[in-house]
Amino acid sequence: MAKIKAFRAIRPKENLAGKVAALPYDVMNYEEAKEMVKGNPYSFLHIDRAEIDLEDGINPYDKKVYEKAKSNLNEFINKGIFIEDNEHNIYIYRQIMDGRVQTGIVCCTSIDDYLNGVVKKHEYTREDKERDRINHVDYCNANTGPIFLTYKRHEEIDKIVENSTKKVPIYDFISEDGITHIVWSIKDDEIIKKIIDVFDKIPSLYIADGHHRTAAAIKVGQMRREQNPNYRDEDEFNYFLSVLYPAEELKIFDYNRVVKDLNGLTIEELLNKIKEKFEVEKLRTVEEYKPEERHYFGMYTHGVWYKLKAKQEKINEDDVVASLDVSILQDNLLDPILGIKDPRKDDRIEFVGGIRGIKELTKRANSDMEIAFSMYPTSIEELMKIADEKKVMPPKSTWFEPKIRSGIFIHSLE
Known part of the structure; x- marks a missing residue:
């Protein structure tokens, strides 16, 4: 107690x-x-x-x-x-x-x-x-x-x-x-x-x-x-x-990601690899995309926003850490496709608190970075469950x- x-x-x-x-x-x-x-x-x-x-x-x-x-x-x-x-x-x-x-x-x-x-x-x-x-x-x-x-x-x-x-x-x-x-x-x-x-x-x-x-x-x-x-x-x-x-x-606000490069991939190669693990929709609107539910992600690169949805077989709801959106993005895109093995130490990735707004992602991807990802916020219930199970969240999972x-x-x- x-x-x-x-x-x-x-x-x-x-x-x-x-x-x-x-x-x-x-x-x-x-x-x-x-x-x-x-x-x-x-x-x-x-x-x-x-x-x-x-x-x-x-x-x-x-x-x-x-x-x-x-x-x-x-x-x-x-x-x-x-x-x-x-x-x-x-x-x-x-x-x-x-x-x-x-x-x-x-x-x-x-x-x-x-x-x-x-x-x-x-x-x-x-x-x-x-x-x-x-x-x-x-x-x-x-x-x-x-x-x-x-x-x-x-x-x-x-x-x-x-x-x-x-x-x-x-x-x-x-x-x-x-x-x-x-x-x-x-x-x-x-x-x-x-x-x-x-x-x-x-x-x-x-x-x-x-x-x-x-x-x-x-x-x-x-x-x-x-x-x-x-x-x-x-x-x-x-x-x-x-x-x-x-x-x-x-x-808890969203904690978004920006990456300096496409790991040597062309846009077409990048999208083809992402489509193996996510449903991908190219957005016609110029407005930024902010996910409104779990397992959806926004991606912005080279002037275009995309809406990503993790394929069901890539979601392990039985594992409270693996089912986090930050884990899904890391395990299925940032690591295997963009080569970000350890986001704690890799200087190619930076994290942008949601308090700065989604427009900050567009700004960064158009200046010193090349690609940005908007996230759905981790919930306080997920945080507590992970702590109760004595597990650890991926870095930069929460922004209060x-x-x-x-x-x-x-x-x-x-």
Whole structure:
């Protein structure tokens, strides 16, 4: 069962929350991060992507970057940009995007729940990215970015959220992308205990986004245990910062693919090979094609959109991973036809989040790439089933929106 706890958040002063809050560190590159902080000395990217405050060209994994992150965090605290709550609280974090609402419980989750499988994952992690976040957390001595977890909706939690959100929020701002962010603080010990008790009845939490941050938080916690052999269960390093959302409120966007070349094939050769595994329809309209159901794909190359449908014999519905559209495309087209053996490492393929729109695929295929594929989104039910079966999704299977902002909550490990 899920073990959570309240914590003393380090968080922005109320009038600075909108300026501090930033997108997660891994959804932008160095140049984009530098552009985002222009004119905003309060942006949390000065901590989460501290290389932007160092010399151009510095290795983002350089020790100086982590030292700068620690220095910037301390500076934000010393200048009063951040305050620390006196009590251990639980918080409610609501985001509104295009009229759609998702509301999460902000708390700390036990690292043991990750180790014993209560917190379930669905992705592999890369050692270099893990090491980056391990160093970041270790140097800052804090979880600086919350892990995006989900759970199957629970009526008692819904009632607590409904009552708590009738009160005056501590934050209410709109970020530069038009998303509303509202935060309430729960200080009542009885309500906090009830939330903790309810989650103690919930058998599983699922990582929606943040596998590298989760793995890093767990490994830093284990390092602290080795350094403190007489540690107590309530010690902060035994927990990591999380936002827990009911699965029913979440939306997964499509995660599309673009490839640099046709692997030496002509258009005719490409289409003939694809027709062996997909039904292919050449679209006469100039409009982009966005699939409206599973096992359909859009393909754009050389000025033409095609509608692809996987042939029934190529779909294995008995295997939850193999039946994913990202798997079907990879196993039947990207690998055998375009030669993309390992999409994690092959620099001929790139991934485009659905939030950018289908027009971005046309743009990329007409510029630096040669072919693009539009996908139908993976469902939250597929994600949970894969995690329950202890299986792993192919890379870049899910894109969640809205993104949890970093910098609104920090959890100190002391």
